[in-house]
Amino acid sequence: MQREPEYLTRVPLAYFVTSGYGDTDFGGGLDPWHTGSFDLALAMGGIENFNIVLCSSVIPPEAYEIPIEVARPHFRHGAVMEVIMASVNGRAGETVTAGLGRVRVRDRRTGACLGGFAAEYEGHGDAATAASTLRRELEGIALRRYAAAQVDLEYAEPAIASREVQNRHGTAIAALCWLTCSFPQLTEPQRQALRAAEKVDRWPPAPAKR
Template sequence: MLGQTCNPEVPMKIASIVPSVCALALILALAAPAQAEQRFGPRIPTAYFATTGTGQSDQGIPPDPYETFSYDLALLEAGIENFNVVYYTSVLPPEAFEVSLDTVKPHIHHGSVLETIMAKAGGVKGDTVCAGVGRVWAKDKSGKAIGGFAAEYERVYAGETVDKATVEADARKQLTASLNHELSIRGLVRDGEMRFNITSLVIERKYGMALSALGFVGFIYPDEFPIKRQ
């Protein structure tokens, strides 16, 4: 009302209440059940790089002592030591294509997820270990391009020192057989040459590991599947 004097304590009381109300609202919001948006439709991996690495160490933690220090050193040599690594099986979409790790490295965020097709073999002093990944593109019998497949090879020559040429020949032979098997059971034929990334290590320290990997760094997010909760 005109002429009525405003109590100076009222604004101060309101100002003191507002932060408490905001804090309560935040608590209630956090306590409410999350209404996460669901989208149905798996991502399609596209760009990938190929890499290999080996590592050996006198340190290791049972029951698989080469899965700790030696594995980390192999990741380091492969250039993927700062990723959180996830494993795939062995199917390459038709949209997939290869890029170099050097092209990718400037854009790597420390601790990001790297989804891989990986082979790794660990052993002890005196063993030769080998890991390899092969890949092949496929088409159906009408000539339509289908996509591709990968195969993993892991071998430990226990107590043997084996030369690199022999190790690579053994790996190529088995990877070729595996890739041909993947094609034949699906009624597909090869489209182009097979490619291989193979590495090996004669272990001179207590433990050692070799790894080979395809690392995916690009994805397509398809249209949502028309799936509803029943």
């Protein structure tokens, strides 16, 4: 019988960056923002009709950024979209600021891209505070993984949404949204190596039958 193909962990590729803000008197319950101002912020950002799944902040070296206008023809209502998202809620009179920054790490000797990272700002400071905080956090993330003398850091312009809430509830978001991904297929030698490493002694022996 022919074996079904096996795949390694999928790799995100094309992405776009967006931001938005929502402000409304609508909303109730323990989280009055979710179905009101947060939904409006998603709509301003152009991603209101996706099922959003949150990811952490690592960007593969082969990933690339495209404008949302280029991505939009490929949107499908109700599709699952994985995002790296900053989101912050506030009440009337408060400033809500969400920021999303990106950095690319290059090998100083070869110029090769080693990968990238995103960072999120969620707070009540102004846009300048968000931008400086993101820069500092991105540098920290990168230099915890790579020696400063061996890499160059390239920073993208951060996406920042910052507003003073006018109504009862306000939400700001900024997000990196993955549009495509690849599924590297497992080779036969890779599959055999993984099977050979199986921990057969991990499980206790089955109890003897009476």
